[in-house]
Amino acid sequence: xxxxxxxxxxxxxxxxxxxxxxxxxxxxxxxxxxxxxxxxxxxxxxxxxxxxxxxxxxxxxxxxxxxxxxxxxxxxxxxxxxxxxxxxxxxxxxxxxxxxxxxxxxxxxxxxxxxxxxxxxxxxxxxxxxxxxxxxxxxxxxxxxxxxxxxxxxxxxxxxxxxxxxxxxxxxxxxxxxxxxxxxxxxxxxxxxxxxx
Amino acid sequence: xxxxxxxxxxxxxxxxxxxxxxxxxxxxxxxxxxxxxxxxxxxxxxxxxxxxxxxxxxxxxxxxxxxxxxxxxxxxxxxxxxxxxxxxxxxxxxxxxxxxxxxxxxxxxxxxxxxxxxxxxxxxxxxxxxxxxxxxxxxxxxxxxxxxxxxxxxxxxxxxxxxxxxxxxxxxxxxxxxxxxxxxxxxxxxxxxxxxx
Numbered sequence: 001x002x003x004x005x006x007x008x009x010x011x012x013x014x015x016x017x018x019x020x021x022x023x024x025x026x027x028x029x030x031x032x033x034x035x036x037x038x039x040x041x042x043x044x045x046x047x048x049x050x051x052x053x054x055x056x057x058x059x060x061x062x063x064x065x066x067x068x069x070x071x072x073x074x075x076x077x078x079x080x081x082x083x084x085x086x087x088x089x090x091x092x093x094x095x096x097x098x099x100x101x102x103x104x105x106x107x108x109x110x111x112x113x114x115x116x117x118x119x120x121x122x123x124x125x126x127x128x129x130x131x132x133x134x135x136x137x138x139x140x141x142x143x144x145x146x147x148x149x150x151x152x153x154x155x156x157x158x159x160x161x162x163x164x165x166x167x168x169x170x171x172x173x174x175x176x177x178x179x180x181x182x183x184x185x186x187x188x189x190x191x192x193x194x195x196x197x
Numbered sequence: 198x199x200x201x202x203x204x205x206x207x208x209x210x211x212x213x214x215x216x217x218x219x220x221x222x223x224x225x226x227x228x229x230x231x232x233x234x235x236x237x238x239x240x241x242x243x244x245x246x247x248x249x250x251x252x253x254x255x256x257x258x259x260x261x262x263x264x265x266x267x268x269x270x271x272x273x274x275x276x277x278x279x280x281x282x283x284x285x286x287x288x289x290x291x292x293x294x295x296x297x298x299x300x301x302x303x304x305x306x307x308x309x310x311x312x313x314x315x316x317x318x319x320x321x322x323x324x325x326x327x328x329x330x331x332x333x334x335x336x337x338x339x340x341x342x343x344x345x346x347x348x349x350x351x352x353x354x355x356x357x358x359x360x361x362x363x364x365x366x367x368x369x370x371x372x373x374x375x376x377x378x379x380x381x382x383x384x385x386x387x388x389x390x391x392x393x394x
Contacts, residue, residue, distance in 0.1 A: 011373040015347055017354055042380045042387045049329050050348040056238050057231055058248065066248060070226060073256050076219035 003029075003036055010040045014047055099154040103133075203227075207271045215262050222262075226255050229272050233279045239345040240283040242334045250286055254279040273359070280342060280360045287338035325386045332382045336375055343371035344379075 009026045012018045018026065030037050058066065137144040202210065202224035213221035233254055238247035258265075258275045265274055333341060339361075346357040347368065354368045361368065380387070 007377065008370075008373045011376050012369055014376075015354060015369075015372060017369065039380065042384065043376050045325075045387055046329065046376065046379055046383065047348060049326055050333070050344075051351075053239075053326065053330065053349065056244060056247075057234065058244070062248070063230070066230070066252060067223065067226070070252055070255060071219070071223065073252070074219045074222070074259055076223070 003033060006030070006033065006036050007039055010036065010043060014043055095155040099151050102154055103151070208267075211262070211265065211267075211271055214259070215265075219259075222255075222259055225271060225275075229275060230255070232272075233275060236276065236345065236350055237279055237283050239349045240280075240287060240342060242330055246286070250282050251279070254282045257282065269359075277360050277362075280346070284338055284342055287341065291338060325383065325389075328383055328386050329379070332379050335382075336378060340371050340375035340378065343368050344375040347372055 006026055006029045009018055009022055013023065013026060030040065133147065137147050202213075202221055205221075205224070207225060207228075210221040210225050214225065230251060234247055234251045237250045237254070238244065241247050241250065254275065258278050261278070265271070269277075333344060336344060342361060343357060346352045346360060347354065352360065354365045354372075357368045358365045
C-alpha cells in the first residue's frame with residue numbers, strides 16, 4: 001500500500017469512517033511503516049487538541065445586547081416588560097370600548113357644564129346613551145355619517161396610542177376607572193361584544 | 198394575553214414566526230444562538246466577527262423563513278445558513294488579506310517549519326494550542342469549514358456534507374487535506390509535545 005493512500009485512510013479512521021478490509025489493510029501497513037505511524041500520532045494529537053479548545057460564548061450582557069440589536073433589525077421592539085403586543089382584534093375591541101367611554105364622558109361633561117346635573121340614571125346604560133344615538137341616526141344618513149366620522153376618528157386615535165406601545169391612558173388611569181359602577185362596565189361590555197346591537 | 202413561547206416546540210414557533218410573530222422567532226434564536234455562535238467562532242476565531250455573523254445568520258434565516266421547506270429541522274437549516282455565512286465571510290477575508298499561507302501543494306516541513314520559531318524554548322504543549330488555532334485559521338476556507346465541523350463540532354461526515362452541500366467523500370478528502378496541511382505546519386510542536394507525553 002502506498003503511504004499517500006494510507007494517510008487518507010488514517011484520516012477516515014480518526015473520524016470513524018474506516019472499517020472492514022480497509023481497516024485491516026491500514027493496520028498491516030502501519031505495522032511496517034514508521035513514517036505513517038508517526039503521522040497517525042501527529043493527527044491524533046491534533047484531533048485531541050482541537051477538541052480540547054474551549055467553546056467560547058458571550059456573557060449574558062452581551063447576549064442581551066445581541067438580542068436587542070437583532071430585534072431592531074427585525075423591526076420588533078417589545079416593551080421593557082416583554083408584554084406581548086395586542087392582537088388586532090383585541091385592539092379594535094378596546095378601541096370601540098374607548099370610543100364609547102369617550103362619547104359618554106364627553107356628553108356627561110357638556111351636560112354638567114351646560115346646566116344643573118339632572119341626569120337620568122338610565123343615561124349611563126346602553127339604552128340611554130348609545131342606544132338613543134343609534135335610534136336617532138338610523139333614519140338620518142347625514143347625522144349617521146357625522147357620527148361615524150366622529151367615532152372612527154376616536155378609534156383611530158386610540159389605535160395609534162395602542163400601536164405606540166404606550167398604555168391606553170384612559171384605561172390605565174385608575175382615577176378614571178374608579179368612577180364607574182359595575183353595572184356601567186357591564187353595559188359597555190355588552191355594547192362592544194360580538195352580540196352588540 | 199400572555200402567550201408563553203419557551204414551552205413550545207420548534208415547529209409551532211416557526212409557524213408563528215412565519216405569520217408575523219417575531220417574538221416566536223426570538224425564542225428560536227435563544228434556543229440555538231450559543232451553538233451557532235460556537236460553530237461560527239470555530240470558523241472565524243474572532244469573538245466580534247462571530248457575534249456579527251451569528252446575527253447575520255439569524256437575520257438571513259428570518260428573511261428566508263417563507264422559503265423554509267421543512268425538509269430538515271429548523272436548527273439544521275439555520276446551522277447550514279451559518280456555515281454558508283461563515284464561508285462567504287472567510288472567502289471575502291481571504292481575498293482581502295490575500296493570505297496564501299497555506300497552499301495545498303506545500304511541502305511538509307518546508308514553509309511550515311520556517312513559519313514558527315524553534316519550539317525548544319517554549320512550553321510546547323501550551324503553545325501548540327495557540328499554534329493550532331493559528332494554523333486552522335490559515336486553512337483554505339473549504340478545508341477549514343470541514344475541519345471545524347468534524348473535528349471541533351463533532352459532526353459526522355454525513356452531517357457535515359449536508360451542512361456544506363457536498364458529498365461525504367468530498368468531506369472525507371477535505372478532512373484528509375486539512376489534516377495534512379496542519380500536520381506539516383505544526384510538526385515541530387507536535388514532536389515536542391509528543392516527546393513530553
